Amino acid sequence: MWDYSEKVQEHFFNPRNAGAVPEANAVGDVGSLSCGDALRLTLRVDPESEVILDAGFQTFGCGSAIASSSALTEIIKGMALNEALEVSNQDIADYLDGLPPEKMHCSVMGREALQAAIANYRGEEWKDDHEEGALVCKCFAVDAVLIEDTIRANGLSTVEEVTHYTKAGGGCSACHEGVEAILARVLAEQGKAFDPYAKAPEAASSPAPRKLGNLERIRRIERSIEAIRPNLQRDHGDVELIDVDGRNVFVNMTGACAGCQMASTTLDGIQQRIVEDLGEFVRVLPAQAMAGRG
Amino acid sequence: MTAPPATQGIYLDNNATTMVAPEVVEAMLPFFTEQFGNPSSIHAYGNRVGLAIKQARRQVQALIGAEQDSEIVFTSCGTESDSTAILSAIRAQPGRNEIITTVVEHPAVLSLCEHLETEGYKVHYLEVDGKGRLDIETYMDLLSDRVAIVSVMWANNESGTLFPVQEMAELARSTGVLFHTDAVQAVGKVPIDLKETAIDMLSLSGHKLHAPKGIGVLYLRRNTRFRPLLRGGHQERGRRAGTENSAAIVGLGKACEMALEHMEHEKTAVRTMRDRLEQGILAAVPHCFVTGDPANRLPNTSNIAFEYIEGEAILLMLNKLGIAASSGSACTSGSLEPSHVMRAMGIPLTAAHGTTRFSLSRYNRMDEIERVIAAVPPIVAQLRRLSPYWSETGPVAEPGSAFAPAYA
Numbered sequence: 001m002w003d004y005s006e007k008v009q010e011h012f013f014n015p016r017n018a019g020a021v022p023e024a025n026a027v028g029d030v031g032s033l034s035c036g037d038a039l040r041l042t043l044r045v046d047p048e049s050e051v052i053l054d055a056g057f058q059t060f061g062c063g064s065a066i067a068s069s070s071a072l073t074e075i076i077k078g079m080a081l082n083e084a085l086e087v088s089n090q091d092i093a094d095y096l097d098g099l100p101p102e103k104m105h106c107s108v109m110g111r112e113a114l115q116a117a118i119a120n121y122r123g124e125e126w127k128d129d130h131e132e133g134a135l136v137c138k139c140f141a142v143d144a145v146l147i148e149d150t151i152r153a154n155g156l157s158t159v160e161e162v163t164h165y166t167k168a169g170g171g172c173s174a175c176h177e178g179v180e181a182i183l184a185r186v187l188a189e190q191g192k193a194f195d196p197y198a199k200a201p202e203a204a205s206s207p208a209p210r211k212l213g214n215l216e217r218i219r220r221i222e223r224s225i226e227a228i229r230p231n232l233q234r235d236h237g238d239v240e241l242i243d244v245d246g247r248n249v250f251v252n253m254t255g256a257c258a259g260c261q262m263a264s265t266t267l268d269g270i271q272q273r274i275v276e277d278l279g280e281f282v283r284v285l286p287a288q289a290m291a292g293r294g
Numbered sequence: 295m296t297a298p299p300a301t302q303g304i305y306l307d308n309n310a311t312t313m314v315a316p317e318v319v320e321a322m323l324p325f326f327t328e329q330f331g332n333p334s335s336i337h338a339y340g341n342r343v344g345l346a347i348k349q350a351r352r353q354v355q356a357l358i359g360a361e362q363d364s365e366i367v368f369t370s371c372g373t374e375s376d377s378t379a380i381l382s383a384i385r386a387q388p389g390r391n392e393i394i395t396t397v398v399e400h401p402a403v404l405s406l407c408e409h410l411e412t413e414g415y416k417v418h419y420l421e422v423d424g425k426g427r428l429d430i431e432t433y434m435d436l437l438s439d440r441v442a443i444v445s446v447m448w449a450n451n452e453s454g455t456l457f458p459v460q461e462m463a464e465l466a467r468s469t470g471v472l473f474h475t476d477a478v479q480a481v482g483k484v485p486i487d488l489k490e491t492a493i494d495m496l497s498l499s500g501h502k503l504h505a506p507k508g509i510g511v512l513y514l515r516r517n518t519r520f521r522p523l524l525r526g527g528h529q530e531r532g533r534r535a536g537t538e539n540s541a542a543i544v545g546l547g548k549a550c551e552m553a554l555e556h557m558e559h560e561k562t563a564v565r566t567m568r569d570r571l572e573q574g575i576l577a578a579v580p581h582c583f584v585t586g587d588p589a590n591r592l593p594n595t596s597n598i599a600f601e602y603i604e605g606e607a608i609l610l611m612l613n614k615l616g617i618a619a620s621s622g623s624a625c626t627s628g629s630l631e632p633s634h635v636m637r638a639m640g641i642p643l644t645a646a647h648g649t650t651r652f653s654l655s656r657y658n659r660m661d662e663i664e665r666v667i668a669a670v671p672p673i674v675a676q677l678r679r680l681s682p683y684w685s686e687t688g689p690v691a692e693p694g695s696a697f698a699p700a701y702a
Contacts, residue, residue: 009610012607013610018679029682029697034624034632034643038697060602060647060681060682063606063607066607066680
């Protein structure tokens with residue numbers, strides 16, 4: 001049984017705005033029958049103010065598809081179209097107190113239905129720019145298409161690199177075989193063979209690093225962390241520098257990063273970045289580890 | 295048969311797993327406490343457990359009609375039995391690198407075969423027709439001295455359709471090919487008499503017949519070429535090393551004894567309840583149909599496709615009423631595609647996602663069946679009201695073209 005939040009269950013059992021809106025002037029159809037999800041969103045938009053007066057959904061789909069559709073209509077009613085276009089799938093998921101990773105595509109479908117309906121209202125042709133593949137990494141909801149595209153775009157050749165770029169494989173390890181299969185396929189297209197023992201290519205070594213002063217060293221560490229923060233913030237997490245003690249760099253993981261099962265992988269990533277920027281080895285540790293080091 | 299413990303729910307998901315029979319629990323309990331000995335030990339502690347395992351082996355032997363009790367190898371589950379059988383056949387016959395199976399097997403066989411393909415084995419997947427039936431001529435053409443093993447399920451877990459495994463095993467034997475059947479769904483529901491067949495290996499799983507989870511059996515016909523999956527101790531005559539799960543083995547023995555006693559009940563009373571459920575639902579709900587081969591299937595299984603709605607939503611609504619069933623929809627399988635069994639039978643997507651499996655056991659009662667018959671039609675109607683494929687009175691005209699969203 002899925003771990004559905006109370007809110008998801010509530011919206012599934014008592015969906016809001018079910019059915020087509022009478023006198024609708026915008027319709028968005030998205031979904032795929034083979035995936036078992038299809039959604040028709042109908043809107044009545046005030047032509048003067050472009051405010052969404054009413055929204056209704058018809059959904060062929062599972063519990064979270066119906067709940068996501070219901071949540072979407074509640075979110076956008078009363079919004080101006082331009083405002084509604086800003087609604088992201090994460091907003092829909094947040095409204096429902098989260099969705100299981102396998103079910104995030106239900107919220108994506110909701111956002112796309114909205115975009116399609118607005119395009120329909122404006123007489124534009126809506127193009128689906130999102131291609132979804134089979135879910136490979138269940139820990140972080142990464143699908144095959146994203147992994148494949150990332151491998152191609154960045155010339156990746158190891159599972160470790162795929163994890164650093166997409167997070168896929170950073171959790172329970174169950175998908176490593178699947179990630180390797182994708183790597184093997186993409187590399188084969190490029191006329192290369194996948195080598196399971198390959199090491200991720202080392203970052204180009206910088207010219208002989210001069211010994212840094214303490215202040216300069218800490219500033220560089222700060223800059224490295226600043227550069228990483230936007231990536232973490234995108235996932236509702238964050239990191240702050242607490243102290244530097246010799247080789248040990250202590251940081252605080254906050255927001256979604258706190259208690260995330262990916263935290264240790266994230267720390268590894270931060271460490272790798274700082275090591276590259278500093279040109280010397282440091283160990284990045286959670287601030288909680290300071291106490292134990294007295 | 296003791297009555298089941300009082301629960302509020304109606305459990306119609308017995309092909310997923312079954313309640314452990316109270317008598318089975320009772321038989322097992324001493325083996326967690328005073329009967330803790332290791333059956334390999336020479337002293338009385340071990341000996342008593344050894345004797346109990348011996349009795350359990352005979353109880354299993356009786357249920358499946360094995361010639362010898364030494365043909366029963368206890369394993370941890372059906373999946374282990376399947377893996378042992380198939381890997382044994384290819385390891386014991388290095389020159390043979392082909393496998394014959396079907397497209398509708400359980401993942402325990404299918405995933406293993408797909409993996410073996412990556413290691414260079416050639417796997418032939420027999421297809422099925424709209425009712426889930428195999429074409430025997432195609433099968434006969436594939437049998438050759440290149441085939442290491444045929445692995446075909448006795449009964450399908452989703453549709454309940456029975457395959458003619460006895461006939462297929464005879465054909466395999468006549469060409470000198472080993473035959474394995476995953477009988478996890480069949481054992482305890484249909485009579486099986488292995489000594490009268492040409493089946494070389496058979497997998498069964500305890501928790502499908504009111505024994506606990508974590509115990510399975512591989513039937514291994516005497517004198518069959520074999521390589522163990524797990525090596526180590528001499529347990530199970532070296533065919534499956536590892537200290538015996540003695541409590542579960544004793545429980546499985548008791549469950550097999552009870553299954554044999556209730557075989558007639560399964561064929562009559564359980565079948566009657568299943569038929570009533572099916573007829574009741576088909577009469578009350580428009581646009582639904584039975585999948586599989588209704589004339590040739592397990593007596594406890596009914597798989598109904600409700601068109602234009604999705605299975606997980608049906609299950610959640612049933613669950614709210616305390617009714618447990620399962621579905622072949624993409625969402626419940628955790629993948630992006632609906633059941634491979636339904637797709638193999640060519641069930642249209644608007645119906646495949648709405649397939650709902652009701653699987654009964656001897657612990658169900660007719661009044662429960664009547665309650666389910668009453669519960670299903672409003673749920674289907676409610677979900678259809680939400681569906682873009684449904685209008686006020688029925689499916690929209692030409693559902694395929696009326697709502698065909700473009701999606702990558």
